[in-house]
Every structure is written in structure tokens, then in C-alpha cells.
Amino acid sequence: MRAKIYLAALLLRISLTASGGSAAHFIHLVLRFPSSWSVICSLFSNMLAITHPWLMVKSIYLRVTLNNVTLAFFLFSFFHCFTQGILQSFLFVADDTWGSVTTEILAHANINSTIFPQYTGRHGSYSLELCNKVPAIGGDPHPCVPFFTAGQLDPITIPQRFLPPNSQVSEPGASLSPSPSGQSNVTSALWLLDNSLGIHIDSQPRPDGFSDVIITSDDGNLSITLDPICTFSLLYPEAKLSQARREELSLIGTQFWFFGLAVFALVFESIPHILALLIARLIATGWSTYALWRTSNINGRLQHIIEAPNSPCHLELYGPYFSRRTSLQIADLALHWDALFISALLSWRLYKVYRTQTFRRVGPPKDVLRMYAYFLAVLVSIQLSVFILVNAMALWVDQLLHGAIKKLSSHTVVYDGTFITTAVLLIPWLMLGWFSVRRESRKLTSAFLAIAFFFLFAWSMMFYSRVYRFTFVDWPFFGCMTVTSFVTLISSTGFAFVCLRNYDKGLAQWIYLEQSFERDDFDPDLFPTEVTEKEWKPNADRASIVKVALPELLRDDGQLGIMA
Structure with missing residues (x-):
């Protein structure tokens, strides 16, 4: 607490000296009115973050190394991201090598585009x-x-x-x-x-x-x-190789999204990010399993129309490609299943730690716990919706710009307008969903639901387009992304509506109390708690939890430091 007083007084002295005021007088006011300490520190927190950006880095480091579980979760996410990304890059190189040769042959064949x-x-x-x-x-x-x-x-x-x-x-x-x-x-x-x-x-x-x-x-x-x-x-293998290249680029980006979710989960101690990451890994593992079967299926097709003795070409061209791709996909599938298993174990450990820290100073009643579960469901759905919807939109626009159907679409301007509008509204929609339910704001939640209904309506109307329906059926990866984006959008909308109907039942107040007591180092033993079905003891897991405050304070010697 002395460090907080010193920080506030020092910053006020600097600002008042520049303006010609009496620093001693205002320091006296600070010491006289303790309730102003947190306000003053908040006013100058942004200045301190800009002046000393390395404090943010050190804070992230402390959150990552909080205990063995957080460190293992970070290291696993980091190494798996780059290992899986490198493996996906090898798959892309194989697709691009055979795809480039096929495309160059077709470019000399004088076939209508x-x-x-x-x-x-x-x-x-x-x-x-x-x-x-x-x-x-x-x-x-x-x-x-x-x-x-x-x-x-x-x-x-x-x-x-x-x-x-x-x-x-x-x-x-x-x-x-x-x-x-x-x-x-x-x-x-x-x-x-x-x-x-x-x-x-x-x-x-x-x-x-x-x-x-x-x-x-x-x-x-x-x-x-x-x-x-x-x-x-050769038009058929060229089309499939072109789709495969786009899939691999999308999956490479997905690995870095996984890593970003893991970092956000650790830095902000966010349960929604942990759950979103686990669900995303489950979806990726399912797709990897299907992709291995699909490779074998396409190989059989090309055997009949390209490489068989009675085929139009009777050429041995794609055999080594499928051998290489199958080997890489087996390794990819093994990594996905290992990652899903390890991630599930670490996520469960982190969930227990962060769940214990949630409301650890104020024991919430059953209604608040149920509302908090809906709140988590909204945030998890939003985290999944943002990336998957962007991915599906990017694949669709890429087909309009570079695919075989680009000259067959008669409403490209409408499709591009829908894409641009969705991209512009996506970030505000994410922020509205994150803050509206947490603060139980009916106006913000209504705005969130309105944008979500626009997304659902606009992209549902895309199925009126025959070009869109053909792409949806012909390209399984695009179809998978589209269906998943609709599922996450509908779940986001549904859970947000449930939260809206249950506002004013105490969730926002309990969250505010927890944050206030955490900021003021309030002792949970001094506050009476409500006993739920399973009695929760505030000090039960304290030995396994290490508390770390953000590095925003000064030591008494005037040097930057960390206050525990």
C-alpha cells in the first residue's frame, strides 16, 4: 500500500510541478483521503504502461510462469504451433509442386477458362x-x-x-x-x-x-x-490441387490462432479462451481424420481417369504426390490427436485453477453460477465465430477472385459487399459480446444480437446463389467451415439471448465485487459466503495457487518493481 501512495504522490508531484502547483499540498490530500489512491493509480496507469512497456512483457512472463501447469501449457502450445505449422507447410509444398505443373500444362492447352x-x-x-x-x-x-x-x-x-x-x-x-x-x-x-x-x-x-x-x-x-x-x-486434378493449397494456407493460419488463444488464456486467466481452444482442437482433429480418408478417395479417382491404362492420359504422374501426402497426413493426424489429449489434460488443470480464482473472495449463489455458465458459453462461441467466420468468408472471396467460377458469378458485387460489411462489423460485434453480457447492458446486448442476426441473415441468403451452393457441395473444407461458422453464430446468439432474459439477477454485481476485493487485497475469510450444494472453502486450494499482481508499482527506493 505504501508503494501505491508513493506512486500516486510521485506522479502528482511531476504533473503539478510542471503546472506550477503545490505538490506538498496535493500529497497531503492524497494521504488524507485513502479512497483516492486507486483512482489516482488508474488515471496514470496508461502513462506508466507507455513509459515502461517492458513492464507489460514482464507481467506476461509472470502469468506464463505462474506455476508448472501454465508453463507447460505455454510451451506445449508454442512447440505444437510451429511443429504443426511446419508439417502443414510441407503439405502445401507438395500441393503447390504438382499443382504448378498441372496448371502450366493447361495454360498451353488453349482451353476456355x-x-x-x-x-x-x-x-x-x-x-x-x-x-x-x-x-x-x-x-x-x-x-x-x-x-x-x-x-x-x-x-x-x-x-x-x-x-x-x-x-x-x-x-x-x-x-x-x-x-x-x-x-x-x-x-x-x-x-x-x-x-x-x-x-x-x-x-x-x-x-x-x-x-x-x-x-x-x-x-x-x-x-x-x-x-x-x-x-x-487434367482439369479435375488441377481443381483439387488448387483447393488443397488454399486449405493448407488456412490450416497454417489456424495453428497461429490456436497459439494466440493459448497466450490470451494465460495472460488474462481466461476460461473462455481455454474452452474455445479445446473445442477448436477437437474440430481440427476431426477434419484431419476426414482429410486422410479424402486423400485416399481422390487418389482412387485419379487412378481411373488419369493413370489407368485405358484412361485418356494413361500417365503415371500423381502416384508420388499421394504417397508423400498420405505420409504427411498420417503424421499430421497423430500430432492432432496427441495435441487434443495433452491440451485436454492441461486445460482441465488450468480450468480448475482459474475457476477457483473466480469469485474466490465472494461466494456466489446458484443463480449467479448458472448465469456465469451462460456468460462463458457466449464468450466461447464468440471466440470460435470470429476466426471461423473470417476463414469461411476468405475462402469464398478467394473462389470468386481466383476460382473457376469467377467468370460464372453474376452477383460478385453483392457478395463482395456482404464480405466487406461483415468484416467491418466483426470487431465491434466481438467487443459488444465481450462487454455487454459482463456488464448486463441491455442496449449493448441488443446491438450485439442485431449484428448477429444480420450475419445469420446475410450469409443464409448466400445459399440462394447457385454458385455458392455449388462451391459448398464441391469443396468439403469450405462446407465444413461454413457449417461450423453457422453453428457458432447460432450458439452465440442463443446464449446471449438467454443471458439477456436473466439480467439483473446479480452477475454484474458479483463480478464487480470480486474485482474490487481483488484490487484491494480483501481477505476472503472476512466475508460471509453462501454455501452451495458442494461447500466451497476459499483456502482449500490456496497452496496450489500463486497470486501475482500486475507490475505497475514502484518500490520504496524509487525503482520500478513488482508488488506481490
């Missing part, structure tokens, strides 16, 4: 269609035409609307036949990925407007020719 593939079939009956409009549109003519079915040997007819503008072919279109196996010098195209062997890609125009793609090694010893029916087949 509005054409994209549609895959159908299961259990060995695979087929590929070519579309120039979103399949859900239908109409006359049908936007998709059959292109290739597993085992097909008959010529393939490409309608005129799919032909390049410079094509000399009239209706009904061009007839393409798969080139016989063995036309190339080699049947394996793995040498295309050999960094020590440079390649040159050229195209040879055809009367139908398409181009044969000719790939040769720099030394001239290896060459391969891909006809239009083969390059059309």
Missing part, C-alpha cells in the same frame, strides 16, 4: 463431365456434358460451345479419340518433377482450335505429347 470439371460416380463407376455453367442451373442446353467414363474407349464429342473461339469446327462439335498407349517416348511423367532436369512446354495448334501440349526435357532425351482429351482430364 469458363470450363470446369464435374466428377460423379462411386464404387468404381467413375465419370467426368465438362461444364460451362454451374450444374445446378440446368436449363437448355444442359450446362454439363459427359466427357469420360471409366473404361470408355469410344470417341468423345465436345459440343461447339466448349470449343475455343478460333475453332473451325461446326455443330455438333469436335470428336476426340484417346491417343493410343505408347505414343510418347515414356509412359511415366514423373521426370516432369525432377528439379535437376529442366523441361520445356510448348503447344501445337489443331484445326479444332485446341492444342496438343508437347513437353520435352532440356537435354532432348525425354518428351511427351498430351492431346486435348488428356488435358481436359
Whole structure:
């Protein structure tokens, strides 16, 4: 307490000396009215934080090293973030390596940019269609035409609307036949990925407007020719590799979001951040499990339409890619399950510590505890909503800007406007949710609910767009993010509404009392507490809890220090 008086007096003396006032007179007032100490310290806390930013760093260090559990939680989150991030980076490199080669081949094939593939079939009956409009549109003519079915040997007819503008072919279109196996010098195209062997890609125009793609090694010893029916087949793996690259970038960002949640949980002793992190890890583990199965499924598809002897290409190109990706995904899945298990144990320990510290000076009644549970549910849902909603929006906008559907969307301006409006309102919505329920402010909570309903309405209306529905169905990762964002938005809205109906039952007052007593070092033994179903003893866990105050005080010798 003497340090608080000294700090307030010193800061007042500095300010009053600059203004010509009497410092001694005001120091006397400070000593005479003890209730002004906390007010004075609060007024100058921002000045002290700016003058000595290293105090904030030291405060964070003390919170992180509070005990063995907090230190283990931080170190685990740090090392797992970078380990998982590096592993995801390896997956991205694999996607980008094979994706770049495929994209470069298609760039020389003179294929309309509005054409994209549609895959159908299961259990060995695979087929590929070519579309120039979103399949859900239908109409006359049908936007998709059959292109290739597993085992097909008959010529393939490409309608005129799919032909390049410079094509000399009239209706009904061009007839393409798969080139016989063995036309190339080699049947394996793995040498295309050999960094020590440079390649040159050229195209040879055809009367139908398409181009044969000719790939040769720099030394001239290896060459391969891909006809239009083969390059059309490559549209499907190119689309899937493009999606995979975006997924890996999103998952790399997710790892740093996990680490940020862990740091916030420790620095602010926040139970909502701990619970949000645990739920997020559970979702990530579930997706990693599904992604491993999906890799095997796509590998089977490409075996039938690209690498099988009777396929349009009959080229060995993607086998090493799937072998590498499967190995990396197995390691990724193992890390996710280990992280989920370890995080659950550490989170439970932290939850017990922070839960004990919550209301540790004032024993709350049952109604307040129930309200506090709703309050935590709102904060957890908000923490999850913000990142997942941003992720889903970014994936959608990226598809509009760089995906195959960018030239098929007729309402891109509306979609961009929805994205920008949501991005602008997201941070205010987060702050409203954080403070409105805690302070039991009906006006702020109503504003929070209004913005949440806008989010739900705006992004629900996106399903009216056929382009959005097609992307939702065709891209599982985008669909997963979209569904999860709706779940978290609905839970945020629902729990906030429950809290609104239970206002004025004591939660804000009990939180205020706890903060006031904590600030004034109030002894919990001096305050009567209400006994709930399980009697709680304030001193029961005190041996396992180390109290640390923020480093905002001065020692009596005038040096900066920490007051315990």
C-alpha cells in the first residue's frame, strides 16, 4: 500500500510541478483521503504502461510462469504451433509442386477458362463431365456434358460451345479419340518433377482450335505429347490441387490462432479462451481424420481417369504426390490427436485453477453460477465465430477472385459487399459480446444480437446463389467451415439471448465485487459466503495457487518493481 501512495504522490508531484502547483499540498490530500489512491493509480496507469512497456512483457512472463501447469501449457502450445505449422507447410509444398505443373500444362492447352470439371460416380463407376455453367442451373442446353467414363474407349464429342473461339469446327462439335498407349517416348511423367532436369512446354495448334501440349526435357532425351482429351482430364486434378493449397494456407493460419488463444488464456486467466481452444482442437482433429480418408478417395479417382491404362492420359504422374501426402497426413493426424489429449489434460488443470480464482473472495449463489455458465458459453462461441467466420468468408472471396467460377458469378458485387460489411462489423460485434453480457447492458446486448442476426441473415441468403451452393457441395473444407461458422453464430446468439432474459439477477454485481476485493487485497475469510450444494472453502486450494499482481508499482527506493 505504501508503494501505491508513493506512486500516486510521485506522479502528482511531476504533473503539478510542471503546472506550477503545490505538490506538498496535493500529497497531503492524497494521504488524507485513502479512497483516492486507486483512482489516482488508474488515471496514470496508461502513462506508466507507455513509459515502461517492458513492464507489460514482464507481467506476461509472470502469468506464463505462474506455476508448472501454465508453463507447460505455454510451451506445449508454442512447440505444437510451429511443429504443426511446419508439417502443414510441407503439405502445401507438395500441393503447390504438382499443382504448378498441372496448371502450366493447361495454360498451353488453349482451353476456355469458363470450363470446369464435374466428377460423379462411386464404387468404381467413375465419370467426368465438362461444364460451362454451374450444374445446378440446368436449363437448355444442359450446362454439363459427359466427357469420360471409366473404361470408355469410344470417341468423345465436345459440343461447339466448349470449343475455343478460333475453332473451325461446326455443330455438333469436335470428336476426340484417346491417343493410343505408347505414343510418347515414356509412359511415366514423373521426370516432369525432377528439379535437376529442366523441361520445356510448348503447344501445337489443331484445326479444332485446341492444342496438343508437347513437353520435352532440356537435354532432348525425354518428351511427351498430351492431346486435348488428356488435358481436359487434367482439369479435375488441377481443381483439387488448387483447393488443397488454399486449405493448407488456412490450416497454417489456424495453428497461429490456436497459439494466440493459448497466450490470451494465460495472460488474462481466461476460461473462455481455454474452452474455445479445446473445442477448436477437437474440430481440427476431426477434419484431419476426414482429410486422410479424402486423400485416399481422390487418389482412387485419379487412378481411373488419369493413370489407368485405358484412361485418356494413361500417365503415371500423381502416384508420388499421394504417397508423400498420405505420409504427411498420417503424421499430421497423430500430432492432432496427441495435441487434443495433452491440451485436454492441461486445460482441465488450468480450468480448475482459474475457476477457483473466480469469485474466490465472494461466494456466489446458484443463480449467479448458472448465469456465469451462460456468460462463458457466449464468450466461447464468440471466440470460435470470429476466426471461423473470417476463414469461411476468405475462402469464398478467394473462389470468386481466383476460382473457376469467377467468370460464372453474376452477383460478385453483392457478395463482395456482404464480405466487406461483415468484416467491418466483426470487431465491434466481438467487443459488444465481450462487454455487454459482463456488464448486463441491455442496449449493448441488443446491438450485439442485431449484428448477429444480420450475419445469420446475410450469409443464409448466400445459399440462394447457385454458385455458392455449388462451391459448398464441391469443396468439403469450405462446407465444413461454413457449417461450423453457422453453428457458432447460432450458439452465440442463443446464449446471449438467454443471458439477456436473466439480467439483473446479480452477475454484474458479483463480478464487480470480486474485482474490487481483488484490487484491494480483501481477505476472503472476512466475508460471509453462501454455501452451495458442494461447500466451497476459499483456502482449500490456496497452496496450489500463486497470486501475482500486475507490475505497475514502484518500490520504496524509487525503482520500478513488482508488488506481490
